[in-house]
Structures are given as C-alpha cells and as structure tokens.
Amino acid sequence: MNVPLLDIKRQLEPIRDQIDAALRSVVDDTQFILGPQVADLEKAVGVYCGSAKAIGVASGTDALIIALMAMGIGRGDEVITTPYSFFASASSIWRIGARPVFADIDPGTFNIDPCEVEKVLSPKTKAILCVHLFGQTADMDSLNQAAGTVPVIEDAAQAMGAAWRGIRAGNLGEIGCFSFFPSKNLGGFGDGGMITTSSTHLAEKCRALRVHGALKTYIHEDVGLNSRLDSIQAAVLKVKLPYLDGWCERRRQNAAYYGRMFANTPVGTPRILEHATPIFNQYVVRIPRRELLRKRFAELGIGHAVYYPLPLHLQPCFRDLGYRKGDFPVSEQASDETIALPIFSELTDTELHFVAKTVLEHVASFS
Numbered sequence: 001m002n003v004p005l006l007d008i009k010r011q012l013e014p015i016r017d018q019i020d021a022a023l024r025s026v027v028d029d030t031q032f033i034l035g036p037q038v039a040d041l042e043k044a045v046g047v048y049c050g051s052a053k054a055i056g057v058a059s060g061t062d063a064l065i066i067a068l069m070a071m072g073i074g075r076g077d078e079v080i081t082t083p084y085s086f087f088a089s090a091s092s093i094w095r096i097g098a099r100p101v102f103a104d105i106d107p108g109t110f111n112i113d114p115c116e117v118e119k120v121l122s123p124k125t126k127a128i129l130c131v132h133l134f135g136q137t138a139d140m141d142s143l144n145q146a147a148g149t150v151p152v153i154e155d156a157a158q159a160m161g162a163a164w165r166g167i168r169a170g171n172l173g174e175i176g177c178f179s180f181f182p183s184k185n186l187g188g189f190g191d192g193g194m195i196t197t198s199s200t201h202l203a204e205k206c207r208a209l210r211v212h213g214a215l216k217t218y219i220h221e222d223v224g225l226n227s228r229l230d231s232i233q234a235a236v237l238k239v240k241l242p243y244l245d246g247w248c249e250r251r252r253q254n255a256a257y258y259g260r261m262f263a264n265t266p267v268g269t270p271r272i273l274e275h276a277t278p279i280f281n282q283y284v285v286r287i288p289r290r291e292l293l294r295k296r297f298a299e300l301g302i303g304h305a306v307y308y309p310l311p312l313h314l315q316p317c318f319r320d321l322g323y324r325k326g327d328f329p330v331s332e333q334a335s336d337e338t339i340a341l342p343i344f345s346e347l348t349d350t351e352l353h354f355v356a357k358t359v360l361e362h363v364a365s366f367s
C-alpha cells in the first residue's frame with residue numbers, strides 16, 4: 001500500500017470550487033501583487049493569531065529577514081537560535097550580517113532548551129529566535145524568563161494555529177514569522193509568508209521593508225527587499241484559513257493514534273508540553289536503526305522524511321562560525337535518530353494503521 005507523506009490533492013478536493021472561484025476573481029481583478037486580497041488575508045490572520053498587525057511577505061524566509069531588520073539587528077549583533085531547524089532559522093540571521101549563536105534543544109520536544117539559552121546570552125545578544133518546530137510551540141514560560149529583556153522572535157513557519165496557554169503562535173513574542181510553503185498546515189500555491197506583531201512601530205517598519213524600504217512611493221527610508229505577497233496566494237489562503245483548525249484537529253487525532261500504538265515500545269514519541277497545543281505539521285519519532293526502517297518504507301511505498309539530517313552548526317556555509325561536531329549533542333543525536341511519519345489530515349485509518357504496523361514490525365525485528 002502506498003502511503004504518501006503528504007497529499008495536498010486530497011485536501012483540495014472538497015474545497016476545489018471555492019479555490020477555483022477565488023483564483024478566477026484574482027484573474028478578473030488583475031491586481032496581482034498586494035492589493036485588497038492581501039489586505040483581507042492580513043486582517044484575517046491578525047484576528048486568527050490575536051496579534052494586532054499582520055504583514056504579508058513573499059516567503060517565511062523573508063518574514064524572518066524583514067523581522068530582524070525591522071528590529072534594527074545587523075553587523076556585530078548576536079541572535080540566539082536552535083541548531084535543529086530548517087536552514088532559514090539561522091541563514092536569516094547570517095544574511096542580515098549578524099551572528100547566529102546556537103543553543104541546544106530539549107531532547108523530548110526538539111525545541112530550543114531555555115537553560116541552554118541562558119548559557120550563551122551575552123551583551124551582544126539582540127534577540128532570541130525560537131522555532132516552534134514541527135508545530136509545537138517552544139516552552140515560552142521558561143524561554144521568556146531566560147530572555148529577560150531580550151526580545152523573542154518566533155519562527156512560527158511550521159506552527160500557524162499552535163498555541164501556548166491558549167495564546168496562538170505569532171502572538172507569543174515581539175514578532176512572529178510564518179511560512180505558507182505548500183506543505184505547511186496552511187499552505188499556498190507557491191511561496192508566501194506573514195509577519196505578525198502587536199507593535200505599530202515594527203509593523204510600519206516591516207511594511208516599508210517589504211517594498212524596498214519605501215514608506216512613500218520612490219522615497220526610500222531604508223534599503224529593504226522586494227518581498228510582496230501575491231494576490232493569488234492571499235486568495236487561496238483566505239479560502240483555506242477557516243478550515244485550518246479542523247485540519248489541525250485531525251492531525252492531533254492521528255498523532256494520538258500513533259502515540260497509543262507506540263506506547264511502551266522502543267519508538268521515541270515527541271513530548272508534548274502541558275501548556276502547548278501542537279498542530280503537528282510533522283510527526284517526528286526517534287527510531288532505533290532508522291536507516292533500516294527507511295529502506296523498508298521505501299520498499300513498501302510509505303512516504304517519510306528526515307528533518308533535519310545535518311544540524312545547522314555543522315552546515316558547510318557556517319564553517320566560519322567555528323562550531324564543531326559534538327558542540328550540540330542533543331541536536332546531533334536527533335539528526336541521526338529521527339524520522340517524520342505521514343500525519344496529514346486526510347490519511348485514512350487503514351493507512352495510519354499500516355504505517356504504525358510497519359514501524360512496530362521494524363522495532364520488533366531486533367528487540
């Protein structure tokens with residue numbers, strides 16, 4: 001039985017008429033960049049996340065870069081982040097001329113460990129960029145405590161809809177950054193991103209930075225980016241947003257099923273913190289002899305992925321930062337042991353069972 005890691009077609013089928021109508025309206029309108037579609041989506045995302053302002057940009061990576069720039073961070077500054085994330089969490093810091101300073105993760109949640117953050121805080125630290133990895137928010141109570149007066153930037157690229165103590169991601173720090181990459185729980189038909197903040201000053205800065213730093217046309221206060229959200233993306237995302245909570249709930253149910261199946265086995269399931277409401281953009285487990293399971297999955301046609309096989313401190317492009325293998329053992333071990341299983345909302349019970357059974361057969365084969 002083939003089980004894909006993600007099947008966007010199944011998600012679109014029931015809402016296809018609404019999507020087609022939304023796409024047609026953009027074509028009829030011919031306003032392809034920003035405009036009313038983007039303004040409407042910004043309003044809707046702002047309400048959804050509970051943050052006063054939302055600014056649509058061209059990608060999640062740009063959201064991070066623009067957020068850092070808006071906060072005035074640059075050359076000579078340090079930003080603390082996790083070595084276990086998608087590349088953009090650190091490359092955005094490097095791209096604006098600042099130094100990414102890594103702090104290891106918690107082995108259960110895969111998110112940055114606030115105790116490790118405390119160890120690397122310095123007078124040069126201008127922000128902590130935490131990632132809500134795989135759709136579970138970081139431990140925001142401990143992180144905010146560790147941060148003190150240092151602002152927290154949320155890389156919420158994988159976490160639209162996730163919450164901490166009932167407060168949604170994007171509204172848990174100074175500024176939040178989302179991605180609408182098609183595989184996200186709220187995914188577009190191409191690249192897209194959003195910044196959320198309750199600060200009027202930061203929102204204004206971000207709005208200017210996404211259009212070359214111009215507050216007035218052709219008058220540039222800063223050197224910004226060309227990073228505008230397309231109307232087509234906004235139109236699609238507006239249709240999808242009301243369904244997001246339902247899709248996330250299905251993912252939580254799928255995760256709960258795996259949790260029950262893998263209880264008391266050598267499969268390491270993710271630890272969910274008491275105050276977190278995760279959305280399971282990915283369901284990532286630790287598996288003994290992972291490469292053997294990957295081989296079996298490939299034979300059977302079960303979709304899977306390794307997020308992320310090489311931690312960020314060991315990426316060749318960051319050689320000059322001076323980190324070495326062994327510096328962040330928890331992240332390095334996670335890179336060696338973890339695998340993402342299919343978790344998307346439209347998975348059938350039969351598919352879920354087949355995946356779980358295959359994993360259990362794998363661990364039983366050598367224990």
Ligand SMILES: Cc1ncc(COP(=O)(O)O)c(C=O)c1O
Nearest residue numbers: 059060061086088089157179181
């Ligand atoms: C944690 C994290 N940060 C940042 C990004 C960057 O988002 P985008 O691909 O939209 O640029 C991603 C996207 O994959 C991500 O998963």
